[in-house]
Amino acid sequence: AQSVSQHNHHVILSEAASLELGCNYSYGGTVNLFWYVQYPGQHLQLLLKYFSGDPLVKGIKGFEAEFIKSKFSFNLRKPSVQWSDTAEYFCASPNAGNNRKLIWGLGTSLAVNP
Amino acid sequence: DAMVIQNPRYQVTQFGKPVTLSCSQTLNHNVMYWYQQKSSQAPKLLFHYYDKDFNNEADTPDNFQSRRPNTSFCFLDIRSPGLGDAAMYLCATSRDRRDSQMGETQYFGPGTRLLVL
Numbered sequence: 001a002q003s004v005s006q007h008n009h010h011v012i013l014s015e016a017a018s019l020e021l022g023c024n025y026s027y028g029g030t031v032n033l034f035w036y037v038q039y040p041g042q043h044l045q046l047l048l049k050y051f052s053g054d055p056l057v058k059g060i061k062g063f064e065a066e067f068i069k070s071k072f073s074f075n076l077r078k079p080s081v082q083w084s085d086t087a088e089y090f091c092a093s094p095n096a097g098n099n100r101k102l103i104w105g106l107g108t109s110l111a112v113n114p
Numbered sequence: 115d116a117m118v119i120q121n122p123r124y125q126v127t128q129f130g131k132p133v134t135l136s137c138s139q140t141l142n143h144n145v146m147y148w149y150q151q152k153s154s155q156a157p158k159l160l161f162h163y164y165d166k167d168f169n170n171e172a173d174t175p176d177n178f179q180s181r182r183p184n185t186s187f188c189f190l191d192i193r194s195p196g197l198g199d200a201a202m203y204l205c206a207t208s209r210d211r212r213d214s215q216m217g218e219t220q221y222f223g224p225g226t227r228l229l230v231l
Contacts, residue, residue, distance in 0.1 A: 032217050043118075044157070044204065044222040051216055090156055094217025100145060100164070100210060101171075102217065104156035 002027045004093050006105035013081050014113050021076040021108050023065075023091035031093055033074040034102070035065055038088040047089070050074060061085070083114045117141070118223035120205050126229045127195050135190040135226045137205030146188040147220065148180060149204040157204055163188060164210065192228075200230045 007022040025031060035047040048059025055067040065076045074091060091105040118139045127133040137146065144165050149157035161170045163182045177199070179191040192199055206220040 034217075034219070043224040044206075046219050046221075049219060088154075092156075099217040100147075100162055100169075100208070101159055102220070107154070107156055109154065 002093070002096055002103055004091050004103045004105040006089075006091050006108050008108045009106065010109050010111075012111045012113065015083055016080050017112075019076070019078040019081045019085070019110070021089055021091075021110070023074045023076065023105055024072050025074065025091075025093050025103075026072065027093065027096055029096060032099075033065075033067060034092045035059065035063070035074075035076050036090045036092060038090070039084075040086065044090070047076070081110075081112050083112050086110060086112045118205055118207055118221055120203075120223040120226050122226060123224060124227050124229070126231060127192075128231050129196065130194045133192050133195055133228065135192075135203050135205075135228070137188045137190070137223055138186050139205075139207045139221075139223075140186070141207055141209070141221060142185065143207035143209045143221070144185070145208045145210045145218075146182060147204075147206040147208075148178075148188070148190045149206065150199075151202045151204055151225070160190070195228070195230045197230050200228055202227050 003026045005024050033050045036044050037047045038044045048057050050057045050067045058064045063078050089108045092102040095101040121136050147162040148160045151157045160174045181189045202225045204225045205223040208218040208220045210218050
C-alpha cells in the first residue's frame with residue numbers, strides 16, 4: 001500500500017541550528033509531495049509542494065525541500081531555525097487512486113529552544 | 115482575506131447528544147473535506163464533497179454524517195458522540211478539476227475542538 005513515512009518524530013534544536021526532517025514515500029509512479037506545518041494553536045498550512053520540474057523546492061519562511069526520486073525522499077531543510085519554527089510538520093502525498101485523499105506521514109514535532 | 119472558517123472553535127457535548135460542527139469558505143473552492151485529528155497524530159480524512167458529490171471514507175463510522183447545502187458551507191453531524199470522538203475536527207477546501215492527475219493544495223480552517231463529557 002502507498003505510504004509516507006517520517007523518521008523523526010520529535011526533534012529538539014537550538015536557535016540557529018540547521019534542520020533536516022526526513023520524508024520517504026513508497027509510490028513508484030508520478031508523485032506529488034507536500035509539506036504542511038501546524039504552529040501551536042494555528043491551522044495547518046502549506047509550507048511547500050513538489051509537482052514536477054526543479055527537484056529543489058523553496059517554500060515559505062526559508063524552508064526548502066529536495067525531491068530525490070532514486071531515494072524516494074522529500075526531505076525538508078532550513079539552514080538556521082528560529083524559535084518561531086516550533087511546530088508540527090507533516091509530509092503528505094496524494095493517493096494514487098484518489099488524488100483528493102492525502103496519505104500523511106505521522107508528523108514531526110519540532111521544538112526550537114531560544 | 116479569503117479563508118476557511120470553522121464554528122465554534124470549541125464545542126462541549128454530552129455522551130450521546132448530537133452535535134453539529136460548521137465550516138464555511140470564501141475561497142469558492144469546489145471540494146470540501148472533513149478531517150478528524152487526535153493529539154499528536156496526522157489528520158484522518160472522514161469524507162469529502164466534490165461539488166455536491168459526497169465521498170465517504172470506508173472506515174468512517176456511520177455515526178458521522180455530513181451536509182453541504184451550497185458551495186460555501188459544509189456541516190459535520192455527529193449523531194451520538196462517544197468519548198472516543200473527542201478530537202480536533204478540521205475542515206479543508208481545494209480547487210480541483212475532475213480530470214486532474216495531481217493532488218491540489220488543501221486549505222485548512224482553524225479546527226473545532228470537540229470535548230465529550
